[in-house]
Amino acid sequence: MKIVKIPMATVSRLSIYSRYLIKLADTGTETVSSGGIADSVGVTPAQVRKDLAYFGEFGVRGVGYHVKDLISHIRNILNLNNEWRLALVGAGRLGRALTMYKGFRERGFVIDCVFDSDPEKIGGVFEGMEILASDRIREVARRQKADIGVICVPAAQAQDVADALVDSGVKAILNFAPMNLTVPMSIHVQNVDLAMHLEVLAFQMGEGRHA
Amino acid sequence: MKIVKIPMATVSRLSIYSRYLIKLADTGTETVSSGGIADSVGVTPAQVRKDLAYFGEFGVRGVGYHVKDLISHIRNILNLNNEWRLALVGAGRLGRALTMYKGFRERGFVIDCVFDSDPEKIGGVFEGMEILASDRIREVARRQKADIGVICVPAAQAQDVADALVDSGVKAILNFAPMNLTVPMSIHVQNVDLAMHLEVLAFQMGEGRHA
Numbered sequence: 432m433k434i435v436k437i438p439m440a441t442v443s444r445l446s447i448y449s450r451y452l453i454k455l456a457d458t459g460t461e462t463v464s465s466g467g468i469a470d471s472v473g474v475t476p477a478q479v480r481k482d483l484a485y486f487g488e489f490g491v492r493g494v495g496y497h498v499k500d501l502i503s504h505i506r507n508i509l510n511l512n513n514e515w516r517l518a519l520v521g522a523g524r525l526g527r528a529l530t531m532y533k534g535f536r537e538r539g540f541v542i543d544c545v546f547d548s549d550p551e552k553i554g555g556v557f558e559g560m561e562i563l564a565s566d567r568i569r570e571v572a573r574r575q576k577a578d579i580g581v582i583c584v585p586a587a588q589a590q591d592v593a594d595a596l597v598d599s600g601v602k603a604i605l606n607f608a609p610m611n612l613t614v615p616m617s618i619h620v621q622n623v624d625l626a627m628h629l630e631v632l633a634f635q636m637g638e639g640r641h642a
Numbered sequence: 643m644k645i646v647k648i649p650m651a652t653v654s655r656l657s658i659y660s661r662y663l664i665k666l667a668d669t670g671t672e673t674v675s676s677g678g679i680a681d682s683v684g685v686t687p688a689q690v691r692k693d694l695a696y697f698g699e700f701g702v703r704g705v706g707y708h709v710k711d712l713i714s715h716i717r718n719i720l721n722l723n724n725e726w727r728l729a730l731v732g733a734g735r736l737g738r739a740l741t742m743y744k745g746f747r748e749r750g751f752v753i754d755c756v757f758d759s760d761p762e763k764i765g766g767v768f769e770g771m772e773i774l775a776s777d778r779i780r781e782v783a784r785r786q787k788a789d790i791g792v793i794c795v796p797a798a799q800a801q802d803v804a805d806a807l808v809d810s811g812v813k814a815i816l817n818f819a820p821m822n823l824t825v826p827m828s829i830h831v832q833n834v835d836l837a838m839h840l841e842v843l844a845f846q847m848g849e850g851r852h853a
Contacts, residue, residue, distance in 0.1 A: 433689060437835075437845075439842060442841075442845045442846075443838055443841050443842055444840075446835070446838040446841040446842065447822075447838060449833065450820055450821070450837075454780075458825030463805075469790070471822060472822050473822050474662060482722060493756055494666075497672075505752050508844060508845065509844055509848075510844045510846045510847065510848030511841065511842050514652055515840070515844055515847075522739050523739070524735060524739035525736075525739040525743075527735050527739075528736040528738075528739045529836070530735070530737035531735055532736075532836065534835060534836065534837045535836070535840065536822055538837050538840070539844075540837070540840045540844075554821075558847065575759075577664070578847065579840065579843055583687055584852065597763060597833055602847045603843040603846065603847055605840060605843065609661055609745055610661070611658075611682060611683050612683050613660075619843050619846040619847060621839040621840075621842055621843055623834065623836065623839055624657070624658065625740070625743065625745065625746070625834065626657070626745045626746060626751070627654055627657040627658060627673050628789065628832040628834055629726070629816060630653075630657040630720050630722065630749065631653050631654055631657065631747065631832055632790055632814040632830050632832055633720055633721045633814075634648075634653045634719065634720045634721060635814065635830040636726075636789065636790075636813045636814055637720075638722065
């Protein structure tokens with residue numbers, strides 16, 4: 432089998448396509464064209480076909496894609512058939528918003544331990560989970576077999592937290608702290624940088640103003 | 643002057659470079675090489691030079707970049723010398739986390755009105771701002787001259803909220819609802835899709851497992 436490197440942008444779009452396909456399936460729609468998917472997510476039909484072609488021939492000429500089959504293919508590609516266990520560090524407002532976010536659990540991502548370094552927060556309860564001291568990350572996240580660490584602490588603490596998560600055996604980190612983490616090559620990191628998104632918008636608005 | 647289209651990925655990286663440069667300036671560092679910037683944000687030195695070259699010649703051979711000059715250049719490029727006014731819709735946990743996020747205000751993004759459709763929340767106070775009914779978005783966001791709308795409502799309500807924000811005169815939308823919004827071409831949209839980031843990690847972890 433030929434090994435083809437899948438662009439991360441394709442992987443991101445598959446995630447978005449599947450969200451739309453699940454909505455279609457919920458309304459009883461059985462087939463969809465690449466144009467239908469493209470319109471709903473704001474890309475070209477050619478892009479949809481190219482993204483899906485990385486993983487084989489799913490479409491049927493003149494019919495399009497079978498919605499349920501395509502959902503199941505994408506879930507396979509994205510490894511969403513197992514449950515992924517998350518260890519969340521930082522029990523502030525963002526951390527709480529994330530533990531309550533239904534979209535995670537629906538997609539198989541389950542937060543099952545929460546840590547904080549603030550003595551006022553430790554021992555409190557967050558969505559049914561006791562908030563544990565951050566110096567227990569290595570012990571508890573390892574015991575719970577956490578796959579993904581979620582970092583919701585201020586930038587100054589983020590590297591220490593990342594080190595502890597890596598030691599505990601997580602294989603990936605979702606980082607909300609506005610800084611670049613130093614982790615071993617084998618650990619996958621996604622940074623969610625909220626100020627960056629606003630700055631991109633500021634740039635785009637400026638382009639319009641000067642055009 | 644030649645018109646060059648700047649890739650959005652470059653704009654995103656400029657935002658990240660500037661965060662690092664501000665940290666350098668705070669510690670009194672006066673110059674930095676492209677390699678220094680590259681190491682700290684996890685890209686190649688060639689990428690840093692290429693990104694900055696879109697906007698002119700900032701570097702000095704053998705010296706590198708003057709940190710403060712480069713910060714000020716990037717702030718100009720990203721239009722961060724004015725204050726941008728944000729209208730936030732959805733006073734749930736995520737909305738509250740965002741109103742408290744210091745990173746926004748530090749970078750010139752000020753949330754100055756908050757809306758919700760829940761009668762239990764309307765009239766409450768969020769970081770000193772009264773939570774207003776969502777049916778007042780058109781009137782109030784227009785009067786406050788909001789530049790950017792921030793959508794923190796469930797997917798089912800997001801399009802109606804986007805329509806009201808567009809009517810109010812915002813020029814850009816930061817969308818946390820997991821769906822694609824339909825807006826006029828002139829409105830810039832950035833989607834923050836938290837489940838998507840986790841699904842990209844799930845894909846990457848799967849690649850590692852099967853490799």
